[in-house]
Amino acid sequence: MNVFDEEQIGRLLRLLPPAPEGWVRAAQELPAARATLDELVARAEQDAAFRLQLQADLERAVTAAGYEPSPYVVSRLRQLIEAD
């Protein structure tokens, strides 16, 4: 069992500063990014020309399709293309 006095509690609290706001926001937007990814994957499966565009220039193809090329979407799409 841990027992801490007030000084130790203060020291422990100091070990957990907030993560940068932008990082937290990006992580919180993952559900939306995941939905975007699912739509792009579905389109790539049905549209050979779009698949070629993704292979040629992934970020540009995502933007041209009207989506935000977030790091999550780009990295997961890249993994899928490389595994293809």
Next chain:
Amino acid sequence: MVRGMAVEQTDAQLVSRCRDGDAGAWNEFVERFSRYVYAISSRGFRLAQHDAEDVFQEVFARAYERLSELRSDDAVRPWLAQLTRRLCIDRLRLLARDTPSDAELDERDVDDVLTTLDDAMDVRSALDKVGDPCREILDRFFCRDESYRAIGEALDIPAGTIASRISRCLEKVRIEFDGREGASRPS
């Protein structure tokens, strides 16, 4: 009900809500564990900021994708710690391949840091339970390193009273923490 006391959900309850697709639950999940993941990568593994950011995003991406694979919802914190640890080690290996260095990672040191961070998370959880205004005051002073003056201005309270408020709030957190530890002790 004690004024300011927050209704705190357990980790398991929060994970369950995330799995059920509750729109706000994921935001709370990230909010609750973001400091922990950040501290492991920056304090435990001393990653540079841009490497820590990549690890941070990958941890939450995998957590989001694999939350359903978690065997016990109560075990989410050690699961995240393990995930973060593995991704930090991968990153360090990648960096060492690009820029070889003599500096070796001592995993025992990392273990010590992780144990301390777990204690810090338990204390943080007690602070969340105590709620505002203590949470706000202690967070600003200890976690955000704000001065008495800055805290006083932000919360519209006299700067001269901040020290005594901090002292009283620390005592409340200690009492809350001791109560929890006592409750979890086997009888």
